[in-house]
Amino acid sequence: MLTLFHAPGTCSLASLIILHEVGVEHDVHLVNTMAGGTRTPEYLAINPKGRVPALKTERGILTETPAILLYLAQIAPQAGLAPLADPFALAELQAFNSYLASTVHVAHAHRPRGSRWADEESSLEDMKRRVPGNMTECFNLIETGMFKGPWVMGETYTIADPYLYTVGSWLAGDGVDIAAFPRVHDHFKRMGQREAVKKALGTPA
Numbered sequence: 001m002l003t004l005f006h007a008p009g010t011c012s013l014a015s016l017i018i019l020h021e022v023g024v025e026h027d028v029h030l031v032n033t034m035a036g037g038t039r040t041p042e043y044l045a046i047n048p049k050g051r052v053p054a055l056k057t058e059r060g061i062l063t064e065t066p067a068i069l070l071y072l073a074q075i076a077p078q079a080g081l082a083p084l085a086d087p088f089a090l091a092e093l094q095a096f097n098s099y100l101a102s103t104v105h106v107a108h109a110h111r112p113r114g115s116r117w118a119d120e121e122s123s124l125e126d127m128k129r130r131v132p133g134n135m136t137e138c139f140n141l142i143e144t145g146m147f148k149g150p151w152v153m154g155e156t157y158t159i160a161d162p163y164l165y166t167v168g169s170w171l172a173g174d175g176v177d178i179a180a181f182p183r184v185h186d187h188f189k190r191m192g193q194r195e196a197v198k199k200a201l202g203t204p205a
């Protein structure tokens with residue numbers, strides 16, 4: 001049985017959506033990130049990085065969203081959520097997810113999690129001011145250069161789709177109107193109609 005350590009509103013939503021997409025049996029263990037739930041000795045024993053998501057599997061714990069998403073696609077190949085037999089297409093997919101994890105997520109985190117990088121109030125405020133501009137720059141690139149349509153990687157729905165949906169859901173809080181990116185906006189609305197997304201969002205907080 002898989003167990004996802006999840007906090008609503010965070011990047012772990014992407015993994016939860018894919019768990020529902022593949023229909024694999026799983027438990028969800030809610031972590032209250034706002035109340036320090038990632039810093040308890042119990043949780044640090046699960047993920048010493050002190051972050052969600054973490055996925056408990058029969059072979060051990062997996063962390064990092066791109067790794068968890070690809071693992072789920074691999075254990076459920078019948079769901080067709082990644083081009084597992086095509087090295088180039090799979091690398092392109094991983095490049096997209098890596099961009100979300102290493103650049104877009106980090107650009108967003110400078111608003112709610114600036115204290116990871118600075119202590120001075122003026123530094124934190126300075127970082128927050130940069131967030132709308134940096135997120136706009138990232139999403140302009142996705143809109144015009146990376147998003148193939150109608151799904152992220154083209155004709156086939158993949159593990160990149162719930163991840164883009166998850167990161168896109170942070171834009172409003174970051175002071176950016178998603179409507180400024182019409183293709184991403186259309187994708188966001190279509191994602192919201194999927195049963196797997198409705199189920200994932202319905203997980204009690």
Ligand SMILES: N[C@@H](CCC(=O)N[C@@H](CS)C(=O)NCC(=O)O)C(=O)O
Nearest residue numbers: 010011033038051052053064065101
């Ligand atoms: N690189 C990690 C980032 C994980 C991460 O930053 N998770 C955030 C939520 S989006 C978290 O756990 N924040 C709570 C905390 O820092 O205590 C991934 O992609 O999974």
